[in-house]
Amino acid sequence: MVKVTHSLDNCIGCGSCAAVCPKFWDMDYEKGKAVLKDGKKSPPAGGGEEFELEVTNEEDIKCNQEAADVCPTQVIKVIK
Numbered sequence: 001m002v003k004v005t006h007s008l009d010n011c012i013g014c015g016s017c018a019a020v021c022p023k024f025w026d027m028d029y030e031k032g033k034a035v036l037k038d039g040k041k042s043p044p045a046g047g048g049e050e051f052e053l054e055v056t057n058e059e060d061i062k063c064n065q066e067a068a069d070v071c072p073t074q075v076i077k078v079i080k
């Protein structure tokens, strides 16, 4: 199982995560931020707004890892 986290503060709404991993990532164009589908709000250590989701399936982990890899501001973390 891995934990996927999305910190909204530095998300620039570029859409790259949703382009490579639409199963888990969507865009909120009104907010100009990405949305981690079914993500639960979690209190981040350093303040700000963060969502997290637990993922177990290998393919789903890979999908989220790709999203993390293409994120220009590195606000997506895949924690093993």
Ligand code: SF4
Pocket: 010, 011, 012, 013, 014, 015, 016, 017, 018, 033, 034, 067, 070, 071, 072, 073, 074, 075, 076
């Ligand atoms: S790739 Fe990163 S910066 Fe771009 S929308 Fe997704 S989370 Fe935000």
